[in-house]
Amino acid sequence: xxxxxxxxxxxxxxxxxxxxxxxxxxxxxxxxxxxxxxxxxxxxxxxxxxxxxxxxxxxxxxxxxxxxxxxxxxxxxxxxxxxxxxxxxxxxxxxxxxxxxxxxxxxxxxxxxxxxxxxxxxxxxxxxxxxxxxxxxxxxxxxxxxxxxxxxxxxxxxxxxxxxxxxx
Numbered sequence: 001x002x003x004x005x006x007x008x009x010x011x012x013x014x015x016x017x018x019x020x021x022x023x024x025x026x027x028x029x030x031x032x033x034x035x036x037x038x039x040x041x042x043x044x045x046x047x048x049x050x051x052x053x054x055x056x057x058x059x060x061x062x063x064x065x066x067x068x069x070x071x072x073x074x075x076x077x078x079x080x081x082x083x084x085x086x087x088x089x090x091x092x093x094x095x096x097x098x099x100x101x102x103x104x105x106x107x108x109x110x111x112x113x114x115x116x117x118x119x120x121x122x123x124x125x126x127x128x129x130x131x132x133x134x135x136x137x138x139x140x141x142x143x144x145x146x147x148x149x150x151x152x153x154x155x156x157x158x159x160x161x162x163x164x165x166x167x168x
Contacts, residue, residue: 019059023166056163058144066137073130077157
């Protein structure tokens with residue numbers, strides 16, 4: 001299953017031209033991916049979605065594949081089988097964070113917003129085995145005009161990404 005997801009992600013990345021950007025609900029897509037993911041029965045997910053999150057303008061297939069890859073990496077890094085997913089928005093972006101174990105709270109959100117212009121990829125022994133997954137997820141998010149941040153600095157693994165808000 002993991003190999004199929006990686007191949008699917010690589011196929012989307014290698015697709016010639018810019019992917020179509022469609023307006024869709026990120027909270028709905030995240031909920032769908034969490035429900036359908038093979039690791040879902042083994043992981044307790046706390047969802048913290050801001051009210052009235054605006055739609056994003058992105059490639060839904062690419063974002064769905066990226067979500068599955070990020071979810072797999074966070075599940076593998078969660079020693080106690082807990083994960084927190086937050087979704088919020090600012091004026092032009094919609095942000096999503098996925099955290100293993102303890103919620104880093106608004107501080108991680110704020111740090112990500114401050115660095116939204118460039119992607120960052122933390123190094124950690126936990127994440128090294130997921131480097132290809134994270135690279136493909138990062139490429140898929142960037143293809144839709146977003147940015148990705150992965151951090152594991154002695155604490156829980158935290159991943160965040162942003163996507164542009166839909167104009168409508």
